Amino acid sequence: MHGERGVALGIVATIMLGLAADRFGGPWGQPLVSVWTWLFLGALLWRAPALRRPLLGCLLIATTGEIVLSLVLHLYDYRLGNLPLFVPPGHCLLYWLGLYVAPRLGRHLTTAIPWAAVGGVSILAVSGLDGLGPLLLALFLLCLRYGPAPRLYVSMFALSLLMELWGTALGCWTWRSTLPLVDWPVTNPPLAAGAFYCVLDLLCGSLRHPQTCHSA
Structure with missing residues (x-):
């Protein structure tokens, strides 16, 4: 325990301090954060053999998703215009x-968080601030219903919303103000950006042994 x-x-500290180091650590900030994050993931893979398949699956899917969403579709841009090497293993840590x-x-939070998301996304959508939010919210609710x-x-x-708020506040990455092709407004970050992580976890969960809830 x-x-x-x-x-x-350690993961919370890595995310918070690592993103700050990436933003303010100068030319060595991002490389050092990347080395540390990969070492951390390596330690988890060695320490938790029951989670190796889902963690490696997460690494593969997250890398593909980042390439598509950031470098191809340009939904968001990283500070240096690249895909930082700490990002894929960072998904595994999260x-x-x-x-x-x-x-x-707690059960009350399990119920309250989706309702709060529905309210927040609805307000942003009706006010014309976020057109992407309803689509992401629908994806989140589908995961809850059928996952x-x-x-x-x-x-x-x-957790991903907290990370998104921290990373965008520091300027480590920025979501585009409009959705490419359809020109819908997008907040920085979208309130329902966590839906992408839910789909990632849904896919990774299929690689986990059914009797394994958490082993580390």
Whole structure:
């Protein structure tokens, strides 16, 4: 239990301090954060053999998703116009953190977070500030309705929103103000951006042994 808590705190610190180091660490900031994040992921893969398949699957899917969403579709841009090397393993760390948080998430939060998302996204959409939000919200609700791990999706939705708020506030990445091709307005970040992470976790969960909830 204490080991898992230490890993979880290490992931939180890696995300918060790593993004700050990327933004303000000068030319060595991003490379050092990338090395640390890959080493952290390597330690998790060695320490948690039951999660190796889903973590490696997460790495593959997240890398593909980042290439498509950022470099091809240009939904958002990273600070240096590249795909930072710490981003794909960072998705894996966030996935591990979601698995840790999910069974500890209270029932009231599991219910309240989706309702809060519906309210927030609706307000932004009606006010003309975010046209992408309703589509992402629908994706999130579909994961909750038909996916096998709704508590995990709620956890990831909330955790990823916090990470998005921190990363965009620092300027590590920026969402485009309009959605390409259709010219819909997009907030920076979209309130329902966590839907992308829910789909990622849904796909990764299919690689996890059914008897394995969390092993680390």
